[in-house]
Amino acid sequence: MGASPKPPPRWFVRSAWLGHKALLRLTADRVGLSAPTPGGRFGMLRLRTTGRRSGRPRAVIVGYIRDGDRFVTLAMNGWDAADPAWWLNLQAHPRATVDLGGGSREVTAHRATGAERDRLWSALHGYQGYGDLDGLAAHRGRETAVVVLTPVPA
Secondary structure (H helix, E strand, O other), rough: OOOOOOOOOOOHHHHHHHHHHHHHHHOOOOOOOOOOOOOOEOOOEEEEEOOOOOOOEEEEEEEEEEEOOOEEEEEOOOOOOOOOOHHHHHOOOEEEEEEEOOOEOOOOOOOHHHHHHHHHHHHHHHHHEEOOOHHHHHHOOOOOEEEEEEEEOO
16 A cells, blocks of 8 residues: 655745646636536635635635536535634534635535545545545545535525
């Protein structure tokens, strides 16, 4: 059995995030948000949350897949052991907005558990871009939350 994969260095993850945000800003969101392609790459969306302590709007770009009309992402912080701030924000304020290439949708967030988490974790393996999910998740030292964003009916 080979060694488990190493997560990318923190400086690399941070640089990629900053570069992606800059690309979105420079192109007025025309480049950088994308839909997932089953059997291909995961998609990218902007998640707008409310700060759990500040109450101020926050935004982050996350990779996602679709589960019917729902959006599924991983609460990971570049595979760091700490949970990302956006996930902590969603736990305090589950209502949020996702920006996609074709517009925005209001959503509510919840953590997938049990059979739902197992099914979605397995589905994530069918997309390129996440790398060795199981190996990288093992570096976190605890279970990585699978976050489900369900659209709010209009």
